[in-house]
Amino acid sequence: MKTHFKQGGRLWIGAIAFCGLGNAMLSTSVEAFSISRSVWIPGFIVRQVSDPNHENITAQALTGYTPFKLSNGSDATFSAEALSVITSGNVDNDLAANNIPELHADEERLLGSFRYVLGQRARIARAARSGDFTEAQEDLGSALHTIQDFYAHTSWIEGGHTGLAPLTQLTDPPEFSNIIGNQTTCTHFGLVPAAPFAPLTSGWFQAIDASGVSGWSTDPADYGLFEPSSWPHNKCVHGSPFLQSNDSEGFGLNKDTVLRANFPTAYSLAVQASVEYVKAVVADLGDRKGAICGLLGQDQTLCGTVIPIVNSGFEAVALADGAFVGNIPGWTIGAGVGFNPPVGTFNPTAAQFPGGIVPEGQNIAYSKDGTISQVLSTTLSANTTYILKVDIGHRLDNPVFPGYSVQLRVVRPGMDDIVLATESALSPGLGSFQTSTLSYTANASDASLGMNLKILFDVTPVGDFQVFFDNVRLTATQ
Numbered sequence: 001m002k003t004h005f006k007q008g009g010r011l012w013i014g015a016i017a018f019c020g021l022g023n024a025m026l027s028t029s030v031e032a033f034s035i036s037r038s039v040w041i042p043g044f045i046v047r048q049v050s051d052p053n054h055e056n057i058t059a060q061a062l063t064g065y066t067p068f069k070l071s072n073g074s075d076a077t078f079s080a081e082a083l084s085v086i087t088s089g090n091v092d093n094d095l096a097a098n099n100i101p102e103l104h105a106d107e108e109r110l111l112g113s114f115r116y117v118l119g120q121r122a123r124i125a126r127a128a129r130s131g132d133f134t135e136a137q138e139d140l141g142s143a144l145h146t147i148q149d150f151y152a153h154t155s156w157i158e159g160g161h162t163g164l165a166p167l168t169q170l171t172d173p174p175e176f177s178n179i180i181g182n183q184t185t186c187t188h189f190g191l192v193p194a195a196p197f198a199p200l201t202s203g204w205f206q207a208i209d210a211s212g213v214s215g216w217s218t219d220p221a222d223y224g225l226f227e228p229s230s231w232p233h234n235k236c237v238h239g240s241p242f243l244q245s246n247d248s249e250g251f252g253l254n255k256d257t258v259l260r261a262n263f264p265t266a267y268s269l270a271v272q273a274s275v276e277y278v279k280a281v282v283a284d285l286g287d288r289k290g291a292i293c294g295l296l297g298q299d300q301t302l303c304g305t306v307i308p309i310v311n312s313g314f315e316a317v318a319l320a321d322g323a324f325v326g327n328i329p330g331w332t333i334g335a336g337v338g339f340n341p342p343v344g345t346f347n348p349t350a351a352q353f354p355g356g357i358v359p360e361g362q363n364i365a366y367s368k369d370g371t372i373s374q375v376l377s378t379t380l381s382a383n384t385t386y387i388l389k390v391d392i393g394h395r396l397d398n399p400v401f402p403g404y405s406v407q408l409r410v411v412r413p414g415m416d417d418i419v420l421a422t423e424s425a426l427s428p429g430l431g432s433f434q435t436s437t438l439s440y441t442a443n444a445s446d447a448s449l450g451m452n453l454k455i456l457f458d459v460t461p462v463g464d465f466q467v468f469f470d471n472v473r474l475t476a477t478q
């Protein structure tokens with residue numbers, strides 16, 4: 001009886017387990033369309049290839065993709081952190097638990113592969129809409145693995161296609177459904193394509209023998225020795241990604257590495273298909289820009305609609321360096337006590353903040369007491385998240401920092417305001433600013449819908465000490 005693993009002095013074991021078949025012999029994961037880790041059997045490393053194609057394809061597809069501009073004018077793109085999570089989700093498809101043919105476009109389960117990537121779109125959208133962005137990114141990565149493997153593992157390219165397969169449509173592609181279980185796609189024990197690769201097919205892995213050992217040989221006579229065989233002998237084999245496909249031993253359909261014929265085409269189509277899939281995922285989210293930005297790993301406050309605030313940076317009055325005035329155009333000043341005047345606009349110098357530098361422009365608002373507030377023309381909308389930010393400052397020459405609160409409210413005519421969110425926890429160091437952030441999400445049955453939004457700053461007086469405010473911004477994301 002011939003060994004399964006040696007042929008002409010060459011070891012084969014590593015090549016059998018790239019994907020689509022659980023293999024208890026491998027204690028490390030390997031990747032279809034890439035191998036970034038060692039492939040080994042206990043006792044010795046069989047082969048090590050550092051060729052992380054799935055990672056490279058994913059990075060190439062996602063880098064530079066931008067669905068829209070952020071509110072600060074820059075392009076919305078996938079963050080490095082998001083790309084890392086997506087890539088992890090992608091390579092996780094090669095864990096033993098995920099060695100399911102459908103996830104790797106193997107064994108003619110192409111309709112299953114299609115339904116998997118379509119189902120993932122629904123999962124991604126659901127997770128992103130509910131704010132679980134890590135899960136959405138992992139689901140995206142897993143789907144991209146299947147999309148990419150389609151081009152590496154099927155006969156799409158050998159069958160003469162030069163464009164993308166219909167992996168982003170919403171109904172079952174007929175060409176995937178037409179695979180007929182018993183139709184011969186390869187002859188000579190799966191080694192020779194039944195030209196011209198009709199219908200569309202993908203490769204099978206070799207069987208695991210009775211002792212639990214898997215592998216394949218180039219000698220067709222060996223194949224009869226594998227019992228029970230999961231591989232129909234009239235179907236194509238996946239083949240070893242380690243062997244050149246023009247090598248007499250390099251049979252099989254896979255285009256997993258640069259060693260394989262058609263690898264550049266498969267790689268290029270996998271990149272393009274990944275971009276198309278991401279576009280479909282983003283389209284599924286419609287106008288939910290906050291959800292899209294979460295999926296991209298972007299700061300959601302840069303993804304929403306910017307709500308207009310009058311004199312949001314307190315630059316409406318021109319002041320000489322060091323000058324102040326007891327009013328803040330566009331804002332209402334509440335009653336307060338303190339030296340003249342207790343609330344106003346100030347252009348600080350290096351005596352208050354290093355270099356006289358403030359977060360935005362030249363001026364800041366100050367209060368020793370009393371409130372600073374503005375009723376906005378924008379009203380509260382359903383299913384919208386509001387994020388309010390303002391920078392809070394503590395001057396160098398004030399040893400004490402008084403208490404403050406930042407509030408997002410709505411105005412009820414003739415009644416007290418309703419406070420939607422409040423923040424009062426920061427304590428910036430001498431001569432520095434910190435950003436106060438508040439958020440409020442209005443649901444469809446919020447009692448405050450339709451009421452005007454209002455921003456209010458309050459200070460709890462401590463002698464003549466001051467709190468400063470600058471760069472007020474409010475966004476709404478859906």
Ligand SMILES: [Ca+2]
Pocket residue numbers: 313314315358359360361362363364470471
């Ligand atoms: Ca300012």
Ligand SMILES: [Ca+2]
Pocket residue numbers: 321322347348349356362
């Ligand atoms: Ca100044």
